[in-house]
Every structure is written in structure tokens, then in C-alpha cells.
Amino acid sequence: MTTVAVEKKITPEIIKAHGITTDEYNRILKILGREPNLTELGMFSVMWSEHCSYKNSKPILKLFSKMNAELPRQEQLLVKPGEENAGIIDIGEGWAICFKIESHNHPSAIEPFQGAATGVGGILRDIFTMGARPVLLMNSLRFGDLNQPMTQRLFKGVVAGISHYGNCMGIPTVGGEVYFDPCYEGNPLVNAMALGLIRTDEIVRGSATGIGNSVYYLGAATGRDGLGGAAFASKELSEESHEDRPAVQAGDPFMEKLLLEACLELLKTDAVVGMQDMGAAGLTCAGCETASRGNSAVEIDLKYVPRRETGMVPYEIMLSESQERMLVIVKKGRESEVERIFEKWDLHAARIGEVVPGHDYIVKDNGKIVAQIPAKALADDGPVYIREEQRPAYLNETAQLDLAKISEPKDFGATLLKLLGHPSIASKAWVWEQYDHMVRTDTVLYPGHDAALIRVKGTKKGIAVATDCNSLYVYLDPRRGGNIAVAEAARNVACTGARPVGMSNCLNYGNPMKPEIFWQFHQSVLGLIESCKALEIPVTGGNVSFYNESPQAAVFPTPTITIVGLLDDIENRVPSSFQNEGDLIFIVGETKNEIGASHYLMVEHGLQKGVPPELDLIREKKLQNFLIAAAAQKQVNSAHDTSEGGLAVALAECCLKSSKGLGAVIDGLELIRNSDLREDALYFGESQSRVVISVNASKKESVIRLAMDHDLSILPLGKVFGRELVMDKLQVPVTQLKSVFDSAIPNIMDGGLSS
């Protein structure tokens, strides 16, 4: 038996302090055949935390893989979810895309700037670890009521942190979404997404193979920052959480930029066997995962690990989450070649060990073994729990919505302006003008459209990306809310003319030990899967963030969805706003008497009640096919889906986002009206699978025929005209719409519109 150094006797208190249960500890004893020492216990605690092991979510997440296996076009999925750091999809002509979205909620709640910044840093490393060059960033952010000073502080800090990191890296942040709701008070959600481009024959695996190959440590020196961050992310935030500040890492985007360039240059040499970033659980995770994937053993000696603090013990070095560090496995004999590249970029690089026979992760300190654990046990064989579920009681109450008691607005124009001025609907230019959204000169549709769109230089292709989740829907009906999250993100992508090709998710919930929370989680995932299956969109990967609870309550269940779409010819792209005076406006899709769960109900009547709108996935698929065909045939000049705020807000956005401030005269509402339809549902209801399009008058017949060929309802609403939005019950100058829309957030954050 191996002799492993024992620094300190393990007591039940120490075990408990590491968040390890008695059952889990017994499992550790069985794996090791002896008691672990403190370093080993620490390594198990981070690897078996929810954040790294998905122990509470695995049985549910498996459903995504099962769904993938039933989809057509399997061959496009080059790397499946869970196999590597990110999934990869073939987009043709030798190119593939690699993308992922991940949460950094807890660090951002404690230290918004660094928390958000390192969230961006982490997601970028996941992408370039695979050998892909990151070409865009997006994010999905949730905060409490923006009128609260605490929310303003968090919002400002998070946006500045994302801006700081992404801008310095030179990767455009091309869009995202921001919602404000009191349920996120004190527990903001910060989900960062990155997408990279890679040649299909240059994909790098995160595995350590080949006995004798060298293990290199590359990048920033190790300090005590982020000690045990993965374990920290796996517990609820409490009043004392601010004392956890050392668990929040500090980011250095300049170091990461050097790492990015050096790693991509390294991969060109073919001297690299595998690469893995040191993110959550740091050196522990990187070492055991590469060994586990490579079905090999890795041995390192901590004396070679560059440190930025003195007196660090093995426990601290193994658990540190210092940022901007990579583990690189280099072919034996090729070391000098890669060292030249490290030197060119002035990077710290140290050979800290090698691939050895066996299956253990062996950690030495000055030659003395301080940890020896089977790599697979750490990386893959963590405990898995099937949690108890229970339908929450609140649903009985929220489902009761007596429409007869809801009065219609007296002034529809005033209600429209109120909706446009709600921070969740209002312009996010205050946010995205702080992000460099144009660097790399590929951004073709800027933030503010239904989806962002970048070109792929050297091809005609475009890549469209949208993130979405209406968490109020998910709260009021997790399954349907899950359905809609996917459908809407895919619809946003289809509005640009792109065909959805892949989905990644970031699943944010409260404490999974609570049966009601776990039920929300399970039901909403089933909803996501139903939509992906119906729309034939494979899932490339995901991330789960539990324990999103403040002292008051859990956040709304928020499965943030990213859909990536492919546009065969960038010249066929479709913007979301009106383009030309005189164009005809149509609505495609059916309007129903639905105001439950709407922003209208919330903003005008102060109610978060009712059930979300119905969604017919077959109809949704037809609508998206129509949008893709219409773009390819150059039939439409704009396409914008109706979402929060319904038809009136969608039309207002088409006007106010047009570069010329174009108005619209809507005289076709009578065609939509029927005896069951309330006027507020017509204007502000959020019926699904609907899109407002504008077309050249000469295309009128052909566009109607195309919609009918797709078995869709299409009705003429009016035309682009003048400088006012005119509907039966309202008439508002576009300048006024724009002013309310543009100034809502700056008014709160800067006390008025700045330059």
C-alpha cells in the first residue's frame, strides 16, 4: 500500500466542514482502502461538490443525451455533451463551432466586478482549451428591482466586470439579455456564453495519454484566491456569505489573452496531446479529469508549481482557483518546442509532472506523496442522488386568474409607454455600449436585434446566437416555461434567417434538497427536451447552478437557453426593425386571448399570475421553417418576434429601432379580433409562435403564399409610414417611444442620458 503523508487526523468536524456526508465519507474510505488525509479530503470535497460532479442533477441531465440520440443529423455533433469542456457542431466547409454557457452567480453576488469578469474568463478557457478561437461572447443577467440601490450596485459591477474582461480579450460581446425581478434580489444570475470557431481536424481533447509525456503548468502563479470556490458555489447564500470573499477569484484578462494566443499557437505544432484549463477545483480537477479521460495516471510534484504567495501547503495549492491557468500535456521530446512558444509570450510555464503507468492521480510535494487517488473515482465516480420531488403548492394559487376582474387599460398609449420603460423591456444600450461588440470585425447584426449575427470570414456563412428565458413563465408552469424558453430562443435565431443547429443551457435553480425546487428543475428540463426534440435541435452541453437562494426565497427557476443558428449566406440576413417607408406589415401566427404570466399583467396590474401562453411545437416548427425560407428567398425586409409586451411592444420596437425612426399605420387589427379576444390581449398578450414581418409591396402575394404553404396564418396589419405608431387605440410619435425606451435604464443608473 502507498504511503501517503498525513498532515492532520480527519475528524467528523473536518468532514462536515467540507460538506461531505457520512455516506460520502464511507465511499471515500472504500475507494482509498484507508483514511484520506486532509489534502485528499479537500480534493474529494471539491470534485464531489454539485458544481463539479452534478451529483444532484445527473439523472435528469442524462435525458438530454437520450434526446440527442433520437435526433436526425447525428453526424453534425462532433463532440457530445459531457465528453469534453464544450460540445462541438460541424457547420460545413471544414469548420465547426464550439460553444457553452456557464453560471458565475454566487461569486457575482459577493463581488460583482470580479465575479462576472472571471465568469467570462472561465467560459473562454473552456472554448480555447478545445483548440477553438473564441469569436463571440454573450450573457444572460438577472437582477432584483432596479430601483434598489443594492441592485444598481450589482448591475453596475457585473456589467463593468464583463466589459473589462471581454473587451481586453478582444472578443466581442455581441448581445444577451437582462431581466429585473425582485426574486433575484441578493442573488443575481450571471450566465456567460462563449462561442469559438475551429477546423474540424484540429479539435483538441482534454486528455492525458502516452506514458512519459510531460505535464506542463501554464499561466498565472497560484495563490490562495478562490480557495474552495466550487464548494462555495454549492451552498445557499446567507448573511455570512460576505465572509466568503476569499472564495471569489480575481481575474487578469491580459494574462488570459496571452494564454489564448500561446495555446492556439501551441496547437499548431502538433506537440500537444491534451489541454485542460484550471477552472473550478483548479489543479485537482484538471489533473484528475485529464487522467480519467486519457485512462491513464498523472503524477505531479507541487514543488514545481509557480506560486504567488509563500507558505502555501499542498491542500491550498490543490484547491486554489486562481484564474488564467492551464494544464498542457506535451509529447515527450517536444518540450523545447513548446517552451519556445511560452517564452515568446512571456508566460510562466513549468513542467510539473508526467503521465505515468496506472490510473491514479499522484500528487507529490518535494518527492513525498501527499495525495494518491484513482483519477476516475475523483472525476467520474462521485455520488449520484435521486432527489425527492413535489409539485409546489403556490401553483394552485397562481393558476387562479379571473379575467373578469382584470380591467382593460384606459389609455393604451400610456400602457405601451409604461411597458417600453420597464427595465426588462427597455433598451439595454447602456449595457452593450460598455461591451466592445465589434472587435474582430465580424459582427453583422448588433445587440438589440432578435439574435446577434457574426460572419465567418473566408466563407459566406453567418452564425446567429440568441439567449433567452422568460423565468416568470417557468415559475408559473415549469414544463411550458421550459418549452417556451427553447422555442423563443430558436425563433429569435430563425428571425435572422438562420437555421437553429444547437442548444446549450445554464440551469439556475434554488436548493435541490427542497422537493419543490427539484420538481421545478425536473419539469422544466422535460420542457426544454420536448422543444429540442420537436424542433430537432441537439443539445451540446450545459451547466447547472443550484442553491440560488437569498435569505428571502429561491429565485424563479431560470433555465437560460442559448441557441446557435447557421445562415448559409450572410447576404440573406434579416434585421428585426423596419427598413423602408411603404413596406407592408404582416403578422404571422395566431393571437389568442392570453394575458396570463404576461409583462402587461405584471406592469399594469401588479400581478405575476395565470398560466403562460400555450405553445404548439408543430406550429412553432412551421413558423421557423417559414422564416428561414423567407430569408433565403429574400422575401422579407424585417422579422421580429412578439414576446414580452406582445404585439404593441413588438411594433413599437420595429419602429424605434429603425435607423430612420420610421412609423407605422396599423389598420388591420380588425382581422385579428374575434368575440373571445380581449383588447388588452390583442395589444399586449404574449401568444406564442408569432412574428411581425415587413415586406416590399411587390412581395405581398408571394409572402402570403409562402406562409400558407407552411400552413400558417398570415394577416396584413398595415404599413410602414410616417413617424408615428398608429393603432386603433393609440397614436404615439416614434421619438416619444424611443425616448422612453432609450432613457429608462440611464435615468436610473446615471440620472439621465449621458452622451
Place this chain on the structure above:
Amino acid sequence: MKAAVIVFPGSNCDTDCFHALHSVMGISTEMVWHKDAVLPKVDLVVLPGGFSYGDYLRTGAIAKFSPIMDEVKKHAERGGLVLGICNGFQILLEAGLLPGAMLRNRSQHFICKHVWLKTESNQTPFTSILKPGELLNVPVAHGEGNYYCDDATLKSLQDGKQIIFSYSNEKGEVNERTNINGSRANIAGICNAKRNVLGMMPHPERASEPVLGSWDGKKLWESLLSQGGVVLR
């Protein structure tokens, strides 16, 4: 015409400049690593945007010590063309090739958006095809673009007609309301007394193709290609 784009650690508009010069304009262009001691024989040297050395200390403050900068200075002294964009402009200020300094934007935020630039002088090789007062729609993307200089320097820039671009609106009005970042006299770009070194905060390389929504920036490259008064090596 031949061009070189200098790559500092942390440069991130280097490939964008290369793309605009080489792929869009067909100018023979090479990327030059900042540690190189020799500058290839070129007519134009571009210092691209980005965060050289992570903006540590001050923007551009460390990049000026890169080995290649001695060569860039000699190139400028010989009358060779030097264009510093964004962080490149900041480096030119730090290196003393242009006067003044950069402060944080007045709003304290990073600003990325399209702005209107008024051409204050077409008497440079970079602006020769522009009409005096011509308006260009070009994006900015910076956190520290608030140009500062003392009164004497400002007067000498004005007297020497060295202010090349100023922040305006679509009507060509230049005033405090159109001053996006608090720069003195709305300065967006200046040249040296010999008029062969131009520094500007806006990014012409981001406005060189219709697919990007604006191609006004292309006029700078076209000016360089259609050289009137200035003889290129």
C-alpha cells in the same frame, strides 16, 4: 504600397487592421512582432487597438518600451507613415510621437458605438481624398479616450491645423453635446507637425465594408492609396 501592423502582447485589433488593409484593400501587409528589432521596408506602420500589456500602469505606457518602437520612431523621423488607432494612439502619445495624454472617459464607462467624425483637415496623406468638413460614420471602442493637453499644446495643434478629426453629430456640429468622452476641443484624432503620424481613437478598420454597416473608414485607406502630395518610399 506596403504596410506593417505591429503586434504587441494584448493587441486585439491587429488582425482586424490586417484584414482591412490586406483582404479588403489589397495592400501588401505583414504582421510584425513587438520584440522584433527590425522593421521591414514598408510605407505605412499601423499601431493597432487593444490593451497592450493589459493597460497596466497606463494605457500604452509599457508598449513604448518594446524593441520595435525604436524602429517605428526612426521610420517616423524618415517621413514614413505611422497610424495609431485607439490603443495605438495611446502608445504614440506615450512614445512622444504625438503630444498630449489620455484620461478616462468622462462617463467613467467604456464606450463602444458608431459616432460622427468631422474632418478638420484633409492635409495629410491619411485624409487627402476627404473634403474639408466631410462627415464620417466610424465606431469608437475605448475606456480612455478623453484626450487631454495643456492650453499651449492645444493652441499649437490648432495653429498647425494638426487636429484632423473631431467628434460631431450627423449635422457636423461640434460642441459639448457631441463630445462623447470629454476630449479637449472634441479631439478624435491629431497628427504631428510633419503630418506623417496620425493618432485617432475611432476605428476606421471597423468601418471598411458594407456588411459591417459603415464603410466610411475605407476613405482613409483610399487616401493612402491615392497619394497626392506625399511621396511614399
